[in-house]
Amino acid sequence: xxxxxxxxxxxxxxxxxxxxxxxxxxxxxxxxxxxxxxxxxxxxxxxxxxxxxxxxxxxxxxxxxxxxxxxxxxxxxxxxxxxxxxxxxxxxxxxxxxxxxxxxx
Numbered sequence: 001x002x003x004x005x006x007x008x009x010x011x012x013x014x015x016x017x018x019x020x021x022x023x024x025x026x027x028x029x030x031x032x033x034x035x036x037x038x039x040x041x042x043x044x045x046x047x048x049x050x051x052x053x054x055x056x057x058x059x060x061x062x063x064x065x066x067x068x069x070x071x072x073x074x075x076x077x078x079x080x081x082x083x084x085x086x087x088x089x090x091x092x093x094x095x096x097x098x099x100x101x102x103x104x105x
Contacts, residue, residue, distance in 0.1 A: 002026070003049060007038035010046050012053065020056040022100075027060070027069070039068070043076040047098065056101045064092030077103055 002011045008029035015021040024046060029039045050058050062069045064083065073080075078098040086093050 003046070005042060005045055007033050008042045010042065012046070012049060012055075012058075014055075015059075020054075022050055022053070022055040022058040024050075024058055024060040034068075039072045040075060043072050047076055047100075047103070050098070050100050051104055056099075058098045058100055060096050062094050062096060064094055070094070070096075 001013065002009060009026065010024060010028070011026040012022050012024050015023055027039075027042070027046070029042060059081075060073070060078075062073065070080075073096050076098070078096045080094050081097045082095045084093055084095070085091070
């Protein structure tokens with residue numbers, strides 16, 4: 001499911017056969033809006049939607065070189081879970097997760 005706000009967009013999909021787990025992807029803030037804190041607001045919006053949709057846990061992947069996105073994830077309470085090399089590009093990829101239910105408590 002795609003969500004759009006005035007400062008960006010993202011997608012949330014249920015993991016097949018695991019309806020309590022979401023995979024988040026396509027997180028995007030337009031270039032002309034970057035560096036103004038909009039990514040943090042967008043991630044807060046995403047976290048709120050994950051809770052409202054009733055998910056228990058969420059995951060996403062990020063390129064290891066994307067330091068800006070990793071700062072947004074860390075500030076929003078997400079944690080890096082694992083790393084692997086992309087078979088497509090050879091670049092380091094990080095798997096991040098967020099415990100939605102723990103954050104609500």
